[in-house]
Amino acid sequence: MLFSSLVFLTLFLPLTMLIYYFLKPWRQAQNIFIFLVSLFFYAWGEPVFVLILVFSIFLNWGFGLLLVNSTGKRTQRRIVLILSLVLNLGIMYYFKYHMFTLSIFKTWFPHLVIPFIRLPIGISFFTFQALSYVLDIYLGKVQANRNPFQVGLYIALFPQLIAGPILRYETIAEQINFRKENVADFSHGLVRFIIGLGKKVLLANQFALISEESVRRVSYGAVTPSGAWVGIVAYAFQILFDFAGYSDMAIGLGKMMGFHFPENFDHPYISVSVSEFWRRWHISLGTWFREYVYFPLGGSRVSNKGRVTFNLFVVWALTGIWHGANWTFIVWGIFYFLLIAIEKAIDYEKLLTSKGFSGWLMRRLGHFYTMTAVLIGWVLFRAANLRDAWGYLGVMFQQSLFQGLQPDARMILGENKVFFIAAFLACFPWIEWFSSYVPKTPHWLIFIFNLAKGIVLSIGVLFILIISMTYLIKGSYNPFIYFNF
Amino acid sequence: MKWDMQTALWERVATGVALLFLLLFSYHTLDASQAWKDFFETSMLPFMEEPQIDESTLSSLTSQFEGAIQEAIPMKLSWIEFHGVLQDVQQKKVIPDLNYGSLYKTSDGQISFGSPRLEVEEDAHTLSEVSQQLESLSIPFLYVQAPYKLAPDQNQLPYQIKEYGNDNADRLLTALQEEQVPIYDMREGYFHAGMSQSELFFNTDHHWTIPGALMATRLLAQEINQYLDSDIDSTLFTEESFQFEVFEDFFLGSLGKRVGVSYSGLDDFTVVTPKFDTEFTVSIFNYGAWSTKEGSFSDAILVSDFLDPNLPVETNRYAAYNGDHEIIRIQNHEVKGKKILMIKDSYGLPIYSFLACGVEEVTALDLRLYRQSVIDFAKEYQPDIVLYLFNADAVGRGSFK
Numbered sequence: 001m002l003f004s005s006l007v008f009l010t011l012f013l014p015l016t017m018l019i020y021y022f023l024k025p026w027r028q029a030q031n032i033f034i035f036l037v038s039l040f041f042y043a044w045g046e047p048v049f050v051l052i053l054v055f056s057i058f059l060n061w062g063f064g065l066l067l068v069n070s071t072g073k074r075t076q077r078r079i080v081l082i083l084s085l086v087l088n089l090g091i092m093y094y095f096k097y098h099m100f101t102l103s104i105f106k107t108w109f110p111h112l113v114i115p116f117i118r119l120p121i122g123i124s125f126f127t128f129q130a131l132s133y134v135l136d137i138y139l140g141k142v143q144a145n146r147n148p149f150q151v152g153l154y155i156a157l158f159p160q161l162i163a164g165p166i167l168r169y170e171t172i173a174e175q176i177n178f179r180k181e182n183v184a185d186f187s188h189g190l191v192r193f194i195i196g197l198g199k200k201v202l203l204a205n206q207f208a209l210i211s212e213e214s215v216r217r218v219s220y221g222a223v224t225p226s227g228a229w230v231g232i233v234a235y236a237f238q239i240l241f242d243f244a245g246y247s248d249m250a251i252g253l254g255k256m257m258g259f260h261f262p263e264n265f266d267h268p269y270i271s272v273s274v275s276e277f278w279r280r281w282h283i284s285l286g287t288w289f290r291e292y293v294y295f296p297l298g299g300s301r302v303s304n305k306g307r308v309t310f311n312l313f314v315v316w317a318l319t320g321i322w323h324g325a326n327w328t329f330i331v332w333g334i335f336y337f338l339l340i341a342i343e344k345a346i347d348y349e350k351l352l353t354s355k356g357f358s359g360w361l362m363r364r365l366g367h368f369y370t371m372t373a374v375l376i377g378w379v380l381f382r383a384a385n386l387r388d389a390w391g392y393l394g395v396m397f398q399q400s401l402f403q404g405l406q407p408d409a410r411m412i413l414g415e416n417k418v419f420f421i422a423a424f425l426a427c428f429p430w431i432e433w434f435s436s437y438v439p440k441t442p443h444w445l446i447f448i449f450n451l452a453k454g455i456v457l458s459i460g461v462l463f464i465l466i467i468s469m470t471y472l473i474k475g476s477y478n479p480f481i482y483f484n485f
Numbered sequence: 486m487k488w489d490m491q492t493a494l495w496e497r498v499a500t501g502v503a504l505l506f507l508l509l510f511s512y513h514t515l516d517a518s519q520a521w522k523d524f525f526e527t528s529m530l531p532f533m534e535e536p537q538i539d540e541s542t543l544s545s546l547t548s549q550f551e552g553a554i555q556e557a558i559p560m561k562l563s564w565i566e567f568h569g570v571l572q573d574v575q576q577k578k579v580i581p582d583l584n585y586g587s588l589y590k591t592s593d594g595q596i597s598f599g600s601p602r603l604e605v606e607e608d609a610h611t612l613s614e615v616s617q618q619l620e621s622l623s624i625p626f627l628y629v630q631a632p633y634k635l636a637p638d639q640n641q642l643p644y645q646i647k648e649y650g651n652d653n654a655d656r657l658l659t660a661l662q663e664e665q666v667p668i669y670d671m672r673e674g675y676f677h678a679g680m681s682q683s684e685l686f687f688n689t690d691h692h693w694t695i696p697g698a699l700m701a702t703r704l705l706a707q708e709i710n711q712y713l714d715s716d717i718d719s720t721l722f723t724e725e726s727f728q729f730e731v732f733e734d735f736f737l738g739s740l741g742k743r744v745g746v747s748y749s750g751l752d753d754f755t756v757v758t759p760k761f762d763t764e765f766t767v768s769i770f771n772y773g774a775w776s777t778k779e780g781s782f783s784d785a786i787l788v789s790d791f792l793d794p795n796l797p798v799e800t801n802r803y804a805a806y807n808g809d810h811e812i813i814r815i816q817n818h819e820v821k822g823k824k825i826l827m828i829k830d831s832y833g834l835p836i837y838s839f840l841a842c843g844v845e846e847v848t849a850l851d852l853r854l855y856r857q858s859v860i861d862f863a864k865e866y867q868p869d870i871v872l873y874l875f876n877a878d879a880v881g882r883g884s885f886k
Contacts, residue, residue: 006514006554014511047543184493187500194503209581213646411644418575454495461499465506470571473555473564474582474743 001044003193003249004200006472012041013253020257027177034257035149038158042121045162049120052091053156059087060130061151064144067137077138084134092127095119100325122162124322128288130155133169135292141170150176159253163246165264165284168291172259181258189255191461196248198464199241201471203426206419207238210412215382217408218392224406228395230413232375235382237423240269243282262287269427272366273349274339274373285322289315312344313337323381328389332380339373510559517557524553562742562799569745578643580744588744591641593682596689596740596749597634599648603881609660611885612873616666618860625870627712628661629705630654631832632672632693633877634686641682654877669708672877675701689749690738691878692803695757698835699727705836705874706843709825713870717823717843721761730756737798746798754802756792757835758783759842764819770812771854786815786838808834811854815841826868828852828859830884832876852884 001008016037023030043050063084070076095117102114133154136142145151154172214231217223223231247264254261264284271277278286290299297311313334320333343349352362376393383389400406405413413420431453515521528549532542558564572580578590585598616626635641637651651672661668675685678700685697693701703722710717720726734751741749765785767778778785791805807813809831815838823844827837833849841847848866850859863871875884 005551006558007551009507010511010514010554010558014507044547047547048540183497187493187497190500190503191496205581209579209587217647408644415578415644454498458495458499458502462502462506465503467571469510470564470568471581473558473561474568474580 001041003246003253004197004205004468004472007044009197009469009472017256021181024181031153031176032149034158035153035156038153038156038161041158042156042161046121049123052095052120052123053126054152056088056091056126056130057152057155058148060084060133060155061145061148063134064137064151065146067134068144081134081138085131088127088131088134092123095123097321097325125160125162125164125166126155128166128285129169132167132288132292136169136173142173145173145176157254157259159250159257159259160261163243163250164282165247165250165261166288167261167284168288171262175259179258179260185255185258189252189257191252191457192255193249193252194461194465194468196245196250196252197468199245199248199426201468202464203419203423204238204240204242204245205471206416207234207241207423210416211235211238211382214412215388215392218395223395224408225396225398225401226404226406227408227412228392229375229401230409232379232382232392232396234412234416235378236269236375237420239378239381240265241423241426267427267429269371269374270367270429271370272352272363273343274336274370275343275349277370277374278336278340285319289319293318308344309341312341316340326384327386328380328383331386331389332377335373335377335380513559514554514557517559520553520557523556524549528553562745565743566745566747569748572744573748579646580748582743584743588740589642589646590748591635591682592643593641594688595634595641595682595686596738596744597641597691598740599635599642599646600650600653600878600881602649603653605653605657605660605881607883608657608880608885609664609666612657612661613664613666615859615871615873615885616664619863619871622860622864624863624868625713626667627709627870627872628658628666628668629708629872629874630658630668630670630672631701631874631876632675632685634691636676636682637672638676650877650880653880657880667712669705669712671701671704671708674704678704687736687738687752687803689736689741689752690803691740692738692832693835695755695803695806695835696724696729698806698832699724699757699839702836702839705840705872709870709872715823715869719843721843722839726760727757728760730758732756732792732794732802735794735798736800736802738803739801742799751798754792756787756805757839758787761842762819763817763842765841766816766818767807768812768814768816769807769810770814771810782838782842786841803831803834806834806838809851809854810849812848812850813837814846814848816846817841817844820845824848824866824868825870825872826850826863826866827872827874828885829872829874830876830879833874836874852886 001012003009016034019033020030023033039050039054042053046053063080066080067077070080096119099114099117102112106112106114133151137144145154153176154167154169157167160167211231211234214223214228214234218228218231244265251261251263262284264282266280266283268277268280271280294311294315297314298307299311300308302308302311316333316337317330318333319336320329320331323329323332348366352366353359354362379392379396380386380389383392528546532546555561580588580590582588582598587598589597589599591597612628616628619626633650635648635650637655640646642648654670654672658668658670675697680697680700684694686693699722703719706717706719706722709715710719732754735754736752737746737749738752741752759782763782765780765782767785769776769778783789786807788805788807791800791802793800820843824846825840825844825848827833827840827847827849829837829849829851830853833851837847837849848868850862852859855862859871873885
């Protein structure tokens, strides 16, 4: 089920919240209810694969208990850990990567038959969460939970089940039993949900149409270089508002039920280095890889520089392949490894901290370089295969690029000017910037600022809700990129 | 701290209003008894009678449920109207749409959709088989390629967006020619007959206008005469022989309904009726029973209920030309000679209505409703010709089975 669907907004959300708050005096009943509702939420889109989710829950609940029972027995604990990694990653491998692996082998064994294996929605997200549960117990960060419903609640919690943020068990273990719902969190959560809905419906869905048309037009040679650039900028907006919008909705829904999820996006397109971009983009995935892959490998606290580079390579190759079984994702991951390795090697981020005009200029140039790199990355990410990506890049860098905006680019920008302006503005943290300029005195001025901000925000949120509903009722294009991962 | 308090206070106000809105919306959606009754009868009952717990059945059930919600939305047309206002304010020419992918405002200011590229081999094979079987019964066959809203030789869509409706039809006709199936491509004659685009097609609907269809009937009659060496009076289907009554701002077509009046505007609707005397018997077969009506063109063929000015503009005025029925038979008591069997889509409504003025009998089958053998029907009916008349957008969609 999509958050940005009428069935969710008109039935699932109101009914779930009503029953959830009706059960408020009974925490265990609330948890069981949310667990069952989460399974229903998943089964709505995946009526059969919900069994895999249930299997994963019981499997990892079992591993948790096995780890508890083998306290003090190092070898036994290691065996349990390895078994859990093999089974969890094995399931994910089968559904996500087996076809891809066979297609590689088919090069040498042409008679190899490749079965069609459909990908269960969100398998990468819930598998990583399930692994986090076992790993956190193994690392001694948390106690195993003996209640399978509570482990199920953590793995299947519907707000973040199919597209994150990827929660680490240690961040949420306490909240399962001891979260506190209150009016402030509920209202902040609903506002956050509506803002996310607006990002998804009003921005991401519109940019999806533009970017898909650009890719189609490139495939039959009917796009100019500036048109291709506008197309990939549209995709950059689409993927940001698609994913960040979904994260906003997930965080908001969690807050409405008293859960506090970590942030997943922090205005990534204002970054002045690729390293910074990845500290702001899909933060929960970066944190997961840092905690469970990069640090265990030694991270950057190893004496050998070659070893640091190797650790980075492993993390970025895995980040690439986590996104999908395709060479495009692997090349995309390695592309970022190269950029980040170079930035580390030349201490690039230190250069950006210089003061005065040179520092300012470095940061502007850094922003330009980062955005160019990110856009090239999105070409790789978006393409069906490396040849298509190369073809698209070829169009983007044709000589006629320097002839200014060509007719197709002008038309796309003209037709969608409102969305481009809104998306551009939404990339910046205006409220934070604005807040830092608010004077401390006099009090009446602060009062007026607060009043104006409150009124603008309230009206803005209601406006976004109504306009989003209008677009949903109209039945517009409503894809969601990260379901595929 | 005060900053946070102010924000939280206003956040609560917004939350209260948003919650109230969502709850009311939810209540009225659930309260739409007809949509839920339809869902229950068409989806739930069959499922409960023969429960099948497999992925496709369950997925189809959830999709149908979501479809029911779309139908149950309170004040749906007002929402769509508001959406149209938003598009108009932005001067947009491409409107995302659930069914069509996108709807476009064409260079002529009309609302249209574009077709994807579709495979036509199966359609060509079906039509070729029909043609051969009719030939073995000594019944002439003619495939008539009616136009659809977008002309083949000009790109009316914004931003040179490529669409394939005419390309699909061209490939079908080429395949049929290779199979030596008789064809008549009406598109060129239709688009070059001296009428403007808005005279040929409704602005807000995908169908041709009634005056356009009259002109198409004249082209078709000429083609039949040439093909059968017959003498249907094609001069009958001219403006001089018919009277035109224009109802201004009278019709919001199926595409207009999807984008709202403020974006698409309203169509005038021209009712075209013969000036000459007519006497018909119209027999209609639906849901296993025949019903009959007798009288002049206006009394027997025209369904004047659809032209009631008191009905909302969303009423399907086009259906005034008597459709869509499983079988409709129009017998003309003023003319002798020629019995035509027409297999058609919705473009056929005004065509069989007008064509019936020039021949003794026209029978039309709608393959969306008529699920039996056309060959068996033709064998029993023994027409002078079997016409397959479909608009270009129907090509590649398995419409001829």
